[in-house]
Amino acid sequence: xxxxxxxYRGLLLVSSLATLVFLVAAAMRENYLADWQxxxxxxxxxxxxKATDPxxxxxxxxxxxxxxxxxxxxxxxxDRCITCHLGIDDPRMxxxxxxxxxxxxxxxKHHSIDRFGCTVCHxxxxxxxxxxxxxxxxxxxxxxxxxKGQYLQASCGKCHLGSVLPQAALxxxxxxxxxxxxxxxxxxxxxxxxxxxxxELTHVGSKPLRGFDFSHVKGERTRPEWLFEHFKDxxxxxxxxxMPNPEMTDEQAVALTVLMLSLTxxxxxxxxxxxxxxxxxxxxxxxxxAALFEGKGCLLCHQFAGQGGELAPDLAKLVSQRNAxxxxxxxxxxxxxxxxxxxxxxxxxxxxxxxxxRYVLSVH
Amino acid sequence: MADxxxxxxxxxxxxxxxxxxxxxxxxxxxxxxxxxxxxxxxxNFFLHIHSVRVHLRTLSPTxxxxxxxxxxxxxxxxxxxxxxxxVYYKPSTELAYQSMKDIHFTVAxxxxxxxxxxxxxxxxxxxxxxxxxxxxxxxxxxxxxxFNWLIGLALLVTTxxxxxxGYLLPWDQLAYWAITIGSNIANSPRELTxxxxxxxxxxxxxxQRQLLLGANYVGEDALIRFYVLHVFVLPLVLxxxxxxxxxxxxxxxxxxxPEDPMGGPAEWGGERRPVFEPLATKTYGLMAVVKGRxxxxxxxxxxxxxxxxxxxxxxxxxxxxxxxxxxxxSFYFDAPLKELANPAIPENPAKAPWYFLGIQELVxxxxxxxxxxxxxxxxxxxxxxxxxxxxxxxxxxxxGTPGExxxxxxxxxxxxxxxxxxxTFTINFGWLRNWFPDIHQLWIIFINPGTLLVLFFAGWSLxxxxxxDSVRLAxxxxxxxxxxxxxxxTYFATVHRGPNWEFYWWPSQWPVH
Numbered sequence: 001x002x003x004x005x006x007x008y009r010g011l012l013l014v015s016s017l018a019t020l021v022f023l024v025a026a027a028m029r030e031n032y033l034a035d036w037q038x039x040x041x042x043x044x045x046x047x048x049x050k051a052t053d054p055x056x057x058x059x060x061x062x063x064x065x066x067x068x069x070x071x072x073x074x075x076x077x078x079d080r081c082i083t084c085h086l087g088i089d090d091p092r093m094x095x096x097x098x099x100x101x102x103x104x105x106x107x108x109k110h111h112s113i114d115r116f117g118c119t120v121c122h123x124x125x126x127x128x129x130x131x132x133x134x135x136x137x138x139x140x141x142x143x144x145x146x147x148k149g150q151y152l153q154a155s156c157g158k159c160h161l162g163s164v165l166p167q168a169a170l171x172x173x174x175x176x177x178x179x180x181x182x183x184x185x186x187x188x189x190x191x192x193x194x195x196x197x198x199x200e201l202t203h204v205g206s207k208p209l210r211g212f213d214f215s216h217v218k219g220e221r222t223r224p225e226w227l228f229e230h231f232k233d234x235x236x237x238x239x240x241x242x243m244p245n246p247e248m249t250d251e252q253a254v255a256l257t258v259l260m261l262s263l264t265x266x267x268x269x270x271x272x273x274x275x276x277x278x279x280x281x282x283x284x285x286x287x288x289x290a291a292l293f294e295g296k297g298c299l300l301c302h303q304f305a306g307q308g309g310e311l312a313p314d315l316a317k318l319v320s321q322r323n324a325x326x327x328x329x330x331x332x333x334x335x336x337x338x339x340x341x342x343x344x345x346x347x348x349x350x351x352x353x354x355x356x357x358r359y360v361l362s363v364h
Numbered sequence: 365m366a367d368x369x370x371x372x373x374x375x376x377x378x379x380x381x382x383x384x385x386x387x388x389x390x391x392x393x394x395x396x397x398x399x400x401x402x403x404x405x406x407x408n409f410f411l412h413i414h415s416v417r418v419h420l421r422t423l424s425p426t427x428x429x430x431x432x433x434x435x436x437x438x439x440x441x442x443x444x445x446x447x448x449x450x451v452y453y454k455p456s457t458e459l460a461y462q463s464m465k466d467i468h469f470t471v472a473x474x475x476x477x478x479x480x481x482x483x484x485x486x487x488x489x490x491x492x493x494x495x496x497x498x499x500x501x502x503x504x505x506x507x508x509x510x511f512n513w514l515i516g517l518a519l520l521v522t523t524x525x526x527x528x529x530g531y532l533l534p535w536d537q538l539a540y541w542a543i544t545i546g547s548n549i550a551n552s553p554r555e556l557t558x559x560x561x562x563x564x565x566x567x568x569x570x571x572q573r574q575l576l577l578g579a580n581y582v583g584e585d586a587l588i589r590f591y592v593l594h595v596f597v598l599p600l601v602l603x604x605x606x607x608x609x610x611x612x613x614x615x616x617x618x619x620x621x622p623e624d625p626m627g628g629p630a631e632w633g634g635e636r637r638p639v640f641e642p643l644a645t646k647t648y649g650l651m652a653v654v655k656g657r658x659x660x661x662x663x664x665x666x667x668x669x670x671x672x673x674x675x676x677x678x679x680x681x682x683x684x685x686x687x688x689x690x691x692x693x694s695f696y697f698d699a700p701l702k703e704l705a706n707p708a709i710p711e712n713p714a715k716a717p718w719y720f721l722g723i724q725e726l727v728x729x730x731x732x733x734x735x736x737x738x739x740x741x742x743x744x745x746x747x748x749x750x751x752x753x754x755x756x757x758x759x760x761x762x763x764g765t766p767g768e769x770x771x772x773x774x775x776x777x778x779x780x781x782x783x784x785x786x787x788t789f790t791i792n793f794g795w796l797r798n799w800f801p802d803i804h805q806l807w808i809i810f811i812n813p814g815t816l817l818v819l820f821f822a823g824w825s826l827x828x829x830x831x832x833d834s835v836r837l838a839x840x841x842x843x844x845x846x847x848x849x850x851x852x853x854t855y856f857a858t859v860h861r862g863p864n865w866e867f868y869w870w871p872s873q874w875p876v877h
Contacts (some may be wrong), residue, residue: 004423005674015684022691030473067470076644078462080469127462129469140701143538208709215875 001272035130036083040065042084043100046164050092053339059090069127070117074312076271079117079126081134089113100191103165121155122146139220143209151224155206157262159272173252182256184248190263191329192336198243213238216258227257268360293359296346302359312343319360327357391470401672411676417668418675421621423758427502428619431495432684435523437686438488440660445481445596448566453533455591455727457584457843460535466470468701485527487690489719492523500749500843501772501835503758507542511748512612516606517747521600524719529594531717532587540705541714543582543590547573549716549727551770559805581707621760624667712863715876721861722853727866729795729812742846749843765836771828775841779848782820784814786855791867821845 012268031037042061051060069080087093088103111121119126124146128134135145149153153168157175164172178184178358185194188201205223212226216237217227226237234243248256267273292300299308304315330337331353333345348356369521376383390408395401421427435727452471454463466660467474499505505513532543553569612618710778716724726734757762763772790813796803819840829838862868863875 003674005677006667008423008677012681012684013676015681015688018688019691022688022695026473026476026691026695030476056716114444125465127469129467135681139701143703208703210709282471309543 036067039084039099040086041340044191046093046096046100056092070113072115072117072120074272075117075120077119077126079118079119079127080129081118081122081124082113083129085118092293097105100210118273119144120158122268123153123155130181139221144206145222147224147364151258152259154258157259157270158264158266160274168258170255170258171262174257174262176254177252177256179258181252187243192333201260203264204263205261206266224257224261226255231256234355267323267325270327270357273324291353292352298346299342301343312341315360323359327360328353331356373427373817378616392680395672398508398670401670402569404672405670411672412615414671414675415614415618416671418671419618420667420669422619423669423678424730425672427760427762428680429494429497429684431491433679433682433684435488435491437440437683438484438491438690439602439606441484441685441687441690442481442488443599445477446599446831449479449481450595455533455588457535457587457705460533460587464536465533475525475698476694479697479699480690482699483693483697484599484686484690485530485863487686489527491686492520493719496520496870497843498848501840502762504760505750506620506756506759507615507750507754509612509620512609512616514747515609515612517743519602519605519609521743522598522605526594526598526602527596527719528717529590532582533594535587535705536700537702537705537709537711537762538700540582540707541711542716543586543715543725546570547582547586548578548721549720549723549731549735550576552727552731553731555730558768559809573805619760620659622699622758622764643832666700666766689789713865715861716786718854718858722850722856724858725853726814729790729814730809732809733812734814738818741818744844745846747841753839755834755836758836765834765840767832767834767837768840770845771832771837771840775824775828775844776828776848778824779845779851782845783817783852786820789813817849821849 044060044065047056047060047063051057065079068082068084068086071078083165083176084099087096087100087109091102092099108285112242117126123133123144125133125139125142125144133142135142138145148169153171156165156168157171158170159169166172168355184201187195187198189196190201200214207223209221209223212223214221214226216239217226217229219229230237231246231248232240232250236247246252294306298315300303301309302315303310303311303313307311307314322330326337330344331348332350334343335341335345372613389405391400395404405416406412427578449467452463452467452474464478467478469475471477473727499513499516500619528543528546533537538838551569551573553572554563554567555569557563557566574580575581576586576589578589592711644829715721723734723739726738728734758768763769795812796808824839825842828841832838859871860867860869862871862873868874
C-alpha cells in the first residue's frame with residue numbers, strides 16, 4: 001500500500017502555487033498596473049520633457065504617483081478625475097494628448113476646481129479611478145454617464161437660473177422656446193409653475209434611466225438621445241402620447257433637450273445658485289430683510305430665533321432640514337411646498353424671496 | 365559571583381533562539397518517531413482536536429470529498445476578508461454605498477478582497493449543502509451521530525443566515541430588493557391570517573418582519589441589525605457550533621465507517637509498522653471512553669495511520685484548494701454592485717439571494733405555504749431523519765444499504781419528472797386563481813403546485829417505505845426528492861423567471877425597457 005497522503009501533497013503543492021500566482025497577479029494588477037498608475041507614469045515623462053525652467057522643475061519634483069481627489073462636501077462629491085486628468089490647470093499642457101490636456105476655455109477661472117470639482121458639470125462617476133468606471137460612456141448600474149458635447153450646457157442650468165448665458169446659448173434658447181415658442185408650460189409643470197395635465201418636468205433630467213422606455217429609441221440608450229428623439233417625434237417614442245408633434249428643427253430639439261437635462265434633483269446649495277435679478281429696480285433695493293420678515297407676519301405663526309407663535313413649525317428646524325431652493329419656493333408660494341398646510345401666501349416676488357432665504361439662512 | 369551571573373546571562377542570551385523554539389514548539393523539531401508524532405498532535409492547542417491516529421478511510425478523498433473542511437476553510441477566508449472589509453465599510457444608509465465604491469476604487473486590492481468575500485460565501489453555501497448530502501448518502505447520521513447531524517443542520521441554517529444578512533450591506537439596488545423580498549417571506553404568515561380575517565388581532569408575519577427589519581420597511585434600522593448579525597452574532601454562533609461539531613466528531617469515534625475486518629496493522633511504504641503490544645508487567649488505565657461498538661484494546665491499530673502528518677497533509681490540501689478556487693473566481697469575476705438603493709424604483713424581477721430562489725418560486729404560488737410551512741417541513745424532516753431511521757448498517761459507505769442506489773436513481777427520476785411536470789403545467793395552464801377568479805384564498809393556500817409537490821414526494825417516500833420495508837430507503841427516497849426539487853426550483857427561478865415573475869426561456873428575452 002502506498003502513502004495515503006501522497007495525492008494530498010501534490011494537491012497542496014498545486015493549489016498553493018495557484019494561490020501564490022493569483023495573489024501576486026492581483027496585487028500587480030491593482031497596485032502597479034492600474035489605469036491611473038500607468039497614466040501617471042506617462043505624465044511624469046511629459047513633465048520631465050517640459051521641465052525646462054525652474055518652475056517646471058519644481059512641478060516635476062512635487063509630482064508623486066498617487067491617487068488625487070477633490071472633496072466638496074457642500075456638493076456631496078468626491079471627484080477623482082484629476083487622478084488621470086493631471087494637466088487641466090497647467091497651461092503648458094494644451095498640446096498633449098487626453099487625459100492630460102489643459103481644460104478648454106476659461107471656465108476654470110470662474111469655477112475653481114476646489115469649489116466645484118468636475119462631476120457637478122460633466123457628470124459621470126467621480127469616485128471611480130478607471131476610464132470605464134468613470135462612466136465616460138454609458139455604464140451599467142451607473143445612472144449619470146457623462147454629458148457630451150453640446151449637451152454639457154445643461155449643467156450650467158443647475159446654478160444659473162433664469163438668466164441668459166452667452167456661453168450656454170442652447171440652454172438660453174431652450175428656456176425661451178419652453179415658455180414662448182412652444183408654451184410647454186400650458187400642460188407641463190416645473191416646480192410649482194405650469195399645468196398639471198402632463199408629466200411633471202421638475203426633475204426630468206435626473207429621472208432614473210430605468211424610468212425611460214427605450215424600446216423605440218433608435219440611437220444610444222441615453223437620456224439625451226431619448227429626449228431628442230422624443231422632441232422630434234413624440235409618438236415614435238411614446239406611442240400613445242397625447243403630446244402634439246411640435247415639428248421642431250434639430251437645433252430646437254437639442255436646445256429643449258439641454259433644458260430638460262438641466263432640470264435635475266441634484267440641486268447645489270444656495271450659495272452656488274445665481275438667481276435672476278427680477279426685483280432689481282423696483283424699489284426693493286436695500287430692503288431690510290429682518291423688517292421684511294416681520295412685516296410679512298411670519299412670526300405670527302412660526303417660531304424663529306426664540307420668538308414668534310407656535311401654530312407652525314419652528315423655522316430654525318425647517319432651515320436645518322431643507323435647502324435654499326426649497327426655502328425660496330416656500331417664500332414665493334408656500335402651499336405647494338407643504339402639502340396639506342393652510343398657510344396663506346404672502347405675495348413675495350423673486351428678490352424678496354431671495355432676500356428672506358438669505359436672511360433665515362444667515363441668522364440660522 | 366557577579367562574574368558568573370553575567371556569564372550565565374550571556375550564555376542564556378546565546379541560546380535564546382533554541383530555548384524559545386523549545387518553549388514554543390514543545391518538541392522543538394520535526395517529529396521522527398510515532399511517539400513524537402502523537403505528541404505533536406496532542407500537545408498542540410490547534411491540533412489536539414484530532415485523534416492521534418486516523419483511519420485510512422477518513423483519508424479517502426471519495427468518501428468525504430473534503431466538503432466539511434472546504435466549508436470550514438471558506439469560513440476562515442470569510443473571517444479574514446470580512447475583518448479587512450470592516451475596516452472600510454460604514455454601516456449607514458448614507459455612507460454604505462459610498463464606502464463600497466471607495467473599497468472598489470481606492471483601497472489597495474479592495475475590489476479583489478470584496479470579490480474573495482463574495483465568492484467564498486458562495487463556496488461555503490454550496491459546500492455546506494453538498495456536505496449535508498454526502499453525510500446523508502453515506503448514512504453517517506446514524507447512531508451515535510444523531511446529535512451531530514442536528515448540529516450540522518443548525519450550521520446550515522446559520523450559514524444561510526450569515527449569507528443573507530451580508531447581502532444587504534452594500535446598500536445597492538440588488539441588496540435592497542433582495543432583502544425586501546426576503547423580509548416579505550418573513551411576512552408570509554399574513555397570507556393565512558388575512559384569508560382568515562384575523563390579521564388585526566393576530567399578526568405573527570408582521571411581527572417576524574418587524575423583528576427582522578426593526579421597522580416596516582428596509583431602512584437604517586434594518587441595515588444596522590443585519591450588520592450586527594453579520595459581523596458579530598452569527599459568526600459567534602457559527603464558531604461555537606463548529607467547535608461542538610468537531611468535538612462531537614471526535615467523541616462519536618471519528619468519521620462514520622464500516623467495521624474493519626479483524627486483522628493486523630496497516631502496511632504501507634513497503635514497511636510494516638509496529639503494533640502496540642501491551643506489556644504483561646504493566647497495567648494500562650483507560651484514558652477516555654469513546655462511544656462505539658469497536659473494542660480496540662488488544663486489537664492493535666486497524667488500518668490507521670498517524671494523524672501527524674497524514675491527516676494534516678489532507679487538511680492543508682483541502683484548505684489551500686478552497687483558497688485557490690476562491691482566488692481564481694475572484695480574479696476573473698467581479699462581485700456585483702448595482703445602483704444606489706432606491707425604494708422608489710423596484711428591481712423587476714426582484715430576486716432573493718440564489719439559495720432562497722427555490723423558496724421564492726414556492727412563495728409565488730402561496731406565501732404562507734412556500735415561505736413558512738414547506739421550509740419548516742423540510743427542516744423538521746431533515747432533523748427527524750436520524751431518529752426515525754435507527755436500523756444500523758451502511759454507515760460510512762456511499763449508498764451502503766442494499767437497494768439504496770436503485771431507490772436513489774428511481775427517486776431522482778421521479779422527482780425530476782414530477783417537478784418539471786408541475787412547473788410545465790403551471791406555466792401553460794395557470795392555477796386555481798386563473799380558472800376560478802373568485803375562489804377563496806384558503807383554497808390556493810392549501811392546494812398549489814408547492815403543496816402538491818410535497819404531497820407527491822411524501823407519497824413516493826411512503827410507497828417506498830411500504831414496498832421496500834426499510835426506513836432508510838424511504839428516507840433516501842424523500843431526501844433525494846427534496847434535493848432534486850430544491851435544485852430544480854432554484855435553477856428555474858434563477859434562469860427562467862423574468863419581470864413580474866413571468867416565464868422566459870432566457871434572460872435575453874426579457875422585454876427591453
